[in-house]
Amino acid sequence: MTNVGQAGAALGARLRELRRDARLSGRDLATACDWHPSKVSRLELGRQQPSEEDLLVWCRVTDAMMVYDDLIATLRNLRSAHMEWRRALASGRAHRQRQSLEFEGRAGRIRWFEAWVIPGLLQTPAYAKAILTTCSSVISGGRDDIDEAVAIRMTRQRVLRSGSRRFVFVIAEAALRQTIGSAAIMTEQLHMLNQHAANPCVKLAVIPASANACIGSHGFAMFDSESVMVETISAELTITRPSEIAVYDMAFGILYEMALRDAAATNLITDIAAGHSSSSQP
Numbered sequence: 001m002t003n004v005g006q007a008g009a010a011l012g013a014r015l016r017e018l019r020r021d022a023r024l025s026g027r028d029l030a031t032a033c034d035w036h037p038s039k040v041s042r043l044e045l046g047r048q049q050p051s052e053e054d055l056l057v058w059c060r061v062t063d064a065m066m067v068y069d070d071l072i073a074t075l076r077n078l079r080s081a082h083m084e085w086r087r088a089l090a091s092g093r094a095h096r097q098r099q100s101l102e103f104e105g106r107a108g109r110i111r112w113f114e115a116w117v118i119p120g121l122l123q124t125p126a127y128a129k130a131i132l133t134t135c136s137s138v139i140s141g142g143r144d145d146i147d148e149a150v151a152i153r154m155t156r157q158r159v160l161r162s163g164s165r166r167f168v169f170v171i172a173e174a175a176l177r178q179t180i181g182s183a184a185i186m187t188e189q190l191h192m193l194n195q196h197a198a199n200p201c202v203k204l205a206v207i208p209a210s211a212n213a214c215i216g217s218h219g220f221a222m223f224d225s226e227s228v229m230v231e232t233i234s235a236e237l238t239i240t241r242p243s244e245i246a247v248y249d250m251a252f253g254i255l256y257e258m259a260l261r262d263a264a265a266t267n268l269i270t271d272i273a274a275g276h277s278s279s280s281q282p
Contacts, residue, residue: 011074012046015058019044022062032061050075073241104159107223108166111252114219115172117180118189121157122169122196127189128153130181160199168203169196170255172213176206176272183280190273194266205259206268215254222248 019029019040026044030037042048043058050058052072059068104110104121112119118127128150159165176193179186197204207213220230228239228248239245260268 007074007078008049009046011050011071011078012044014071014074015050016044018058018062018064018067022064024062029058029061033057049078070242077238077240077244103223103227104156107226108164109168109224110165111168111170111222112220113170113217113252113255114175115217116175116178117219118171118175118193119169119219119221120153121160121167122193123153124185124189124192125150125154126185127180130185134180160196160201166201166203168205168252168256170205170207170252170259172207173209173268173272176269177209177275179276183276186276187273187280190269190276193269194273197266197269203261204265205256205261206265207255207259208268211258213255213258215251217251217255220248220252222252225249 019026022029024032026040027037029035030040033040039048043050043054052075055068055071055075059065059071110121112121117131120128123131129146132146132149132153160167171193176186176190180189193204196202218230218232220228222228222245225245226240228245230237230239239248259265
């Protein structure tokens with residue numbers, strides 16, 4: 001069963017729990033909702049996706065309106081949560097970068113954690129091209145528009161200096177030390193990171209390799225408290241369920257607290273940049 005299938009089954013199981021907590025049989029609930037009994041069964045088994053109206057009626061009949069908002073978020077997450085990269089990139093990587101422009105522009109606060117790469121909003125053109133080129137070798141197809149995609153990714157960085165938005169970036173030390181593209185590209189990238197750190201709208205933190213990083217995590221970006229975006233190797237996940245967002249909120253707080261900040265962070269970045277620089281010398 002796919003992750004989406006599992007999520008659908010989990011939603012059905014949650015509806016079944018609400019019905020049982022209300023001490024209603026499937027037939028009783030169907031009668032109260034004016035539905036055919038088979039619909040209740042299909043919804044609880046995850047064989048039919050409920051509509052938002054279905055969830056409203058279900059919560060009213062089971063006297064569970066307190067969980068209605070959470071169920072709605074789960075349903076919306078099911079509809080849009082799992083976007084395979086092959087589909088997302090079918091119109092080209094530049095198109096995907098334009099989509100990022102839209103939702104980053106809507107957010108007032110963005111929190112971003114990365115374990116292995118520099119966050120997209122902080123990348124140099126050379127680093128971004130190296131990343132996108134490598135990704136295109138794994139997820140093929142779509143238009144050959146990497147240069148255009150890089151240009152739009154650079155345009156995205158305008159959001160760092162526009163309006164009253166605030167940004168917090170937490171990056172693991174491993175992302176600074178591994179070589180993406182070349183040592184020269186990494187040297188330029190890390191110097192650019194320190195320039196971004198001087199931006200009053202940006203807080204930059206680095207988790208040192210020596211930290212007791214008890215929370216192993218994939219990279220993720222949080223947009224206000226409305227959504228979390230997670231990029232996996234094969235797909236992009238958009239999380240909107242409040243209870244799940246709360247978990248990411250807690251995890252981000254823990255990651256931020258274990259990280260070096262201010263001068264301690266920029267000094268470490270400078271030291272690592274010097275190492276890349278020395279290795280790029282002939």
